[in-house]
Amino acid sequence: MSNPLTGRPYNEDAAHSSPFAAAAEQTRQDAISLVEHALKDRRAMLAFQPVVQARMPRRVAFYEGLIRIMDPKGRIIPAVDFMGAVETMELGRKIDCLALEMGLNTLAVEPGIRLSINMSARSIGYPEWLATLERGLRQDPRIGERLILEITESSAIVMPDLVTVFMQDMQERGICFALDDFGAGYTAFRYLKDFYFDIIKIxxxxxxxxxxxPDNQILTQALVSIARHFDMFTVAESVETAEDARMLVDMGVDCLQGYLFGAPDTRAPWKMSHLQDEKMTG
Structure with a gap:
């Protein structure tokens, strides 16, 4: 829609309203262009971050597969640098498709791991994403038992009915669901009794x-209590210090994820841990 006073699209008016707005718009357009070309050339990979058992942190419960794209020079670009620009576009759905495809391929060749893959609830109605999921499950239906789909709170509450039906269908096939960034939106509490997520990531x-x-201690304890009431497994994200980890264990959090236990790594961390164990025992 155009602004009747200027004849330009409204977003173009916003870009011309100040140098800062123009710079922000240019950054957004650059991110979109980078993603478009990367997907076209399949310049993408997964980075894997361990999610460990809170009381036995040397034991990995599962890995989270995080999408990374590469620029033409091969430099790795994390999702935080581009997802905001493409989340609501078809490009966002294509990123979800590629992440799921790579995740399913990883599970197919690594039968000893569980893996979570991020997705937007918007992808549930995207035919290509559903086709990707079905292809992976047809090749080996048991893969579903090791697949966790992480849906962000912000996208889940946009279309709760669609999410609920989809989750019920997929849970019957062994797939688990995690509600990502729980608490960030402050509005999902009333949907929890309907969603039946298996995992809550705080x-x-x-x-x-x-x-x-102290404020976050009270809030986190409340989130843990809510998850426990609905019989949901809890994961604390962004754990960076031993002091924080100890407090979370005392609160009853089930699993911990963060740089304290490992940064996202494009190499297979489960293979690296085996090598380290062999060195320690050799």
Missing amino acids: DGEFIRGISEN
Whole structure:
């Protein structure tokens, strides 16, 4: 839609309203262009981050597969640098498709791991994403028992009815679901009794520095209690210090994820841990 006073599209008016707005719009367009070309050339990979058992942190419960794209020079670009620009576009759905495809391929060749893959609830109605999922399950139906789909709270609450039906269908096939960034939106509580998520991932906003933040201690304890009431497994995101980890264990959090236990790595961390164990025992 155009602005009747200027004849330009409204977003173009916003870009011309100030140098800062113009720069932000240019950055957004650059991100979109980078993603478009990367997907066309399949310049993408998964980075894997361990999610460990809280009381036995040397034991990995599962890995999260995080999409990374590469620029033409081969430099790795994390999702935080481009997902905001493409989340609501078809490009966002194509990123979800590629992440799921790579995740399913990883599970097919690594039968000893569980893996979570991020997705937007918007992808549930995207035919190509559904076809990708069905292809993976047809090749080996048991893969579903090791697949966790992470849906962000912000996208889940946009279309709760669609998410609920989809989850019920897929859970019958063994797939688990995690509600990502729980607490960040502050509005999903009333949907929890309908969603039946298997895992709740508590947003890092509440976790970073929790050992020194009484307010976040109260809020996180409340989130853990809510998850326990609905019989949901809890994961604390962004755990960066031993002090924070100890407090989360005392609160009853089931699993921990963060740089304290491992950064996302494009190499297979389950193979690296085996090598380290062999060195320690050799």
